Amino acid sequence: MTQLPARLQEIVEDFSYCEGQEKLEYLLQFAESLPPLPEWLYDKRDQMDHVHECMTPVFVYAEEKNGRLTFHFDIPPESPTVRGYAAILQQGLQGVTPTELLAIPDDFYYQMGLQHVLSAQRLNGISAILAHMKALAQDIQSR
Amino acid sequence: MYGFFLVPADFFGIFWVMTMFDVDKIRADFPVLQEEVYPGVPLVYLDSAASSQKPLVVIEAMNEYYRRYNANVHRGIHRLSEEATNAYEGARERIARFINAAESCEIIYVRNATEGFNLVAYSWGRANIKPGDEILLTEMEHHANIVPWQLLVQEKGAVLRYVPFNEDGTLDLSSLSELLTERTRLFSFTAVSNVFGTINPVKQLVDAAHAVGALVMVDAAQAVPHMAVDVQAWDCDFMAFSSHKMCGPTGIGVLYGKRELLEAMPPFMGGGDMIRRVRLDGSTWNDLPWKFEAGTPSIAEAIGLGTAVDYLTNLGMDNIHAHEQFITNYALEALSEVPGLKVYGPPANQKAGVAAFTLKGLHPHDISELLDKDGIAIRAGHHCAMPLHHKLGLAATARASFYLHTTTQEIDKLVISLHRARKIFRL
Numbered sequence: 243m244t245q246l247p248a249r250l251q252e253i254v255e256d257f258s259y260c261e262g263q264e265k266l267e268y269l270l271q272f273a274e275s276l277p278p279l280p281e282w283l284y285d286k287r288d289q290m291d292h293v294h295e296c297m298t299p300v301f302v303y304a305e306e307k308n309g310r311l312t313f314h315f316d317i318p319p320e321s322p323t324v325r326g327y328a329a330i331l332q333q334g335l336q337g338v339t340p341t342e343l344l345a346i347p348d349d350f351y352y353q354m355g356l357q358h359v360l361s362a363q364r365l366n367g368i369s370a371i372l373a374h375m376k377a378l379a380q381d382i383q384s385r
Numbered sequence: 386m387y388g389f390f391l392v393p394a395d396f397f398g399i400f401w402v403m404t405m406f407d408v409d410k411i412r413a414d415f416p417v418l419q420e421e422v423y424p425g426v427p428l429v430y431l432d433s434a435a436s437s438q439k440p441l442v443v444i445e446a447m448n449e450y451y452r453r454y455n456a457n458v459h460r461g462i463h464r465l466s467e468e469a470t471n472a473y474e475g476a477r478e479r480i481a482r483f484i485n486a487a488e489s490c491e492i493i494y495v496r497n498a499t500e501g502f503n504l505v506a507y508s509w510g511r512a513n514i515k516p517g518d519e520i521l522l523t524e525m526e527h528h529a530n531i532v533p534w535q536l537l538v539q540e541k542g543a544v545l546r547y548v549p550f551n552e553d554g555t556l557d558l559s560s561l562s563e564l565l566t567e568r569t570r571l572f573s574f575t576a577v578s579n580v581f582g583t584i585n586p587v588k589q590l591v592d593a594a595h596a597v598g599a600l601v602m603v604d605a606a607q608a609v610p611h612m613a614v615d616v617q618a619w620d621c622d623f624m625a626f627s628s629h630k631m632c633g634p635t636g637i638g639v640l641y642g643k644r645e646l647l648e649a650m651p652p653f654m655g656g657g658d659m660i661r662r663v664r665l666d667g668s669t670w671n672d673l674p675w676k677f678e679a680g681t682p683s684i685a686e687a688i689g690l691g692t693a694v695d696y697l698t699n700l701g702m703d704n705i706h707a708h709e710q711f712i713t714n715y716a717l718e719a720l721s722e723v724p725g726l727k728v729y730g731p732p733a734n735q736k737a738g739v740a741a742f743t744l745k746g747l748h749p750h751d752i753s754e755l756l757d758k759d760g761i762a763i764r765a766g767h768h769c770a771m772p773l774h775h776k777l778g779l780a781a782t783a784r785a786s787f788y789l790h791t792t793t794q795e796i797d798k799l800v801i802s803l804h805r806a807r808k809i810f811r812l
Contacts, residue, residue: 266809297766297781298748321748322810361757364750 246350247342250334257354266359269326276329279316290316291378295370298324302371304378310337311382313375323360327351327368331375340379348372406708411700412790414440426760429795434579434607434739434786435764436629439693443632446692447685458684459658459675473684476691477674483694484605484624485615486641490673493640493647494682498606499529501625501640502573504677505602506533508650509623514570516542521564521572521599523548523556524776527579528769530604534573548574550776554581554730561593569599576608580770580782581730582713582739584608587619595620600646606630610788611709611737613702616641628686633693637686640677647673654679705789709738712787716740716796723803725812729782738787741768744803746812749783755806761799 246254260268283290283303290301298321303314313335315328335343348369351357357365412418415438422428430438450472456465458473474489481489495501510533514520520534524547538545546564549557556574565572572594576587587603594601602623608614610631616624623646627638642650652659652670656679661669670676697705714733717740720726725745730736744752749765756763764784767774774780785799 263809270810297750299780318748320746321751323751323754324748359754361754364754367750 246346247335247338249336250330250346250350253330253334254350254353257356260355262358265355266323269330269356269359270322271326272329272333273322273326276315276317276325276332279314283314283316287316290314291374293371293374295373296324296367298367300324300328300371302328302374302378304375304382306382309339311340311343311379312336313378323364324368324371327356328371331372335375340383343379344376344383346372346376406704406789408708408790408792412792414442414696415790416441416444418790422757422760422762426758429759429761429798431785431787431791431795431799432762432764433610433630433788433791434768434784436635437610437632437788438790439634439689440632440696442696443634443689443692447634447689450685450688455685457681469684472688472691473682476687476694479691479694479698480639483614483698484609484639484641485617487617488644491641491644491647493642493674493677494687495625495638495640495677496636496683497627497629497638498604498625499627499638501623501638502529502533502602502604504640504653505623505625505642506537508653508677509600509646510534510537510571511540512651514538514541514543517568518543518570519546519566519568520544521546521548521569521574521594523550523574523585525550525554525556525578525581525583525770525773526573526575527604527606528771529606530573530575530602531772543570544568547772550581550583550773554578554583555735556583556585558586558589561590565593565597565599567597569594569597571600571602573602573604575604575606576614577605577611577737577739578730578770578773579607579739580741580768580773580784582607582736582741583731584612584735584737587621591620607737607739610697611702612706622646628690628693631690631693632696633690634686637683637690639690644673647677652679653677656680658682700789708789709787709791710734712791712793712796713738713740715793716785716787716799719796719800720803723800724807726803729777738791739784740786741782741784743779743782744807744812747806747810749781751810752783752803752806755809756799756802759798759802759805761795761802763799 290303293300301316305312313332317325417438420428454465454468456469458470477492478489481492551557577584591601600622603621605624605626609626622643624641629635659671659676659679661671717733728740728742753763753765766781
């Protein structure tokens with residue numbers, strides 16, 4: 243099994259210890275921790291990547307410094323579970339290299355047990371967020 | 386549980402009569418309603434507007450066909466084929482009576498209502514629409530009644546226009562006389578909105594269209610399953626509906642068309658069964674309705690739909706409609722007690738059994754996810770009505786929809802579950 247970046251591995255393990263409703267509550271805690279879009283991105287929505295697979299309007303932007311990535315998200319507060327998942331990705335993947343990001347299994351959320359609280363259809367939607375992050379990482383890598 | 390409710394008497398609208406609707410008995414007819422979604426969690430099915438559940442008689446009728454007399458229909462010179470043909474065509478006769486079509490040849494089997502719209506757009510539309518012609522729709526249409534016409538007008542250089550809707554989900558008819566002109570060739574609209582539940586004034590709209598010489602197509606996908614529909618009283622020219630929303634199987638629907646119009650239309654698809662004679666240098670077409678039914682049809686599905694029609698007829702469409710109005714009224718009152726919840730569409734007395742809603746601070750998908758854990762099946766999304774949602778400034782709504790088997794206890798469970806969702810999401 244591919245080793246996840248340390249912080250993401252920690253989050254995944256925390257989730258795996260949660261049972262039933264606790265997973266959802268933990269996801270909501272992450273939702274609340276998702277920071278607002280930085281001011282410098284306010285008027286750059288057209289430069290952000292739209293995760294069109296999600297019915298929730300999800301926009302993601304990849305910032306690269308010294309070969310390491312930081313992701314910024316714009317997701318409405320009415321979508322707490324999507325915000326929660328994005329916050330996990332943001333925190334768990336803070337400072338990874340494009341190569342590290344591309345190595346993450348697309349279905350890593352199964353290790354968290356998210357399939358017990360979110361339907362398969364929803365997981366398909368939110369898993370697209372990671373796919374878009376990977377595409378952005380690939381763009382950066384190929385520059 | 387016996388549901389007691391008031392329905393208007395046939396002869397005097399001011400009088401009311403008591404009627405009875407044995408919901409418990411009806412529920413026992415549906416095997417899936419006896420199921421548990423999760424251990425100890427019974428199913429509360431509030432998604433009939435997307436697809437209805439099937440009574441055992443429908444399942445058994447299809448099973449019987451496959452077990453006892455499975456054969457291809459028409460032209461088979463053997464007993465099984467004759468029996469299959471009789472069942473297949475017998476279903477058509479009963480469907481014709483169900484919607485009061487003048488003749489059974491006006492009932493064309495299609496895959497679903499969507500195919501009905503595509504058939505008319507392709508066959509009638511391509512033969513009759515010219516550059517500059519106009520087709521009028523409404524802003525509350527399902528994509529099935531938008532996209533086929535978009536394809537047609539793009540090809541023909543014609544124009545699509547739309548009747549707007551009011552804030553309360555009713556049609557804004559103030560501009561109808563400007564929208565319906567001598568350029569309008571067709572007015573295609575839904576009898577019942579699949580989001581608002583609005584019951585539109587079909588006869589009034591048909592008369593207005595005919596007054597300018599336009600034909601009318603009615604989307605009855607949300608009407609035929611829920612209320613008595615009489616195509617001759619409406620005087621519509623075409624009408625489409627789906628079997629799977631009216632206790633029948635998937636894979637079959639109906640296009641109704643007035644005989645003289647269908648006779649004049651070219652075939653939609655070519656192949657077996659739709660021809661009279663085929664020569665290497667050309668073919669001639671079969672009579673109605675088979676001219677539009679190329680290839681081996683959905684035989685078991687037609688038989689299943691015929692049985693669903695019998696089932697609904699025996700219960701009485703007026704009784705079903707009255708029950709749904711009672712449930713809708715109950716639901717709208719109960720939902721109004723949930724803080725932050727907004728139901729879209731007109732009041733209960735103007736709508737069918739559909740309650741599309743939003744809950745402030747919570748995405749419809751999250752609502753649906755939480756309700757599912759309590760065994761409650763609703764729909765969340767744009768319900769194939771993106772223009773409607775766009776106008777409301779929404780990406781999605783949650784939608785609970787009701788049918789003949791819905792109980793007040795199920796509505797109570799919905800409301801309790803919504804309160805629980807608010808608590809979990811700290812609203």
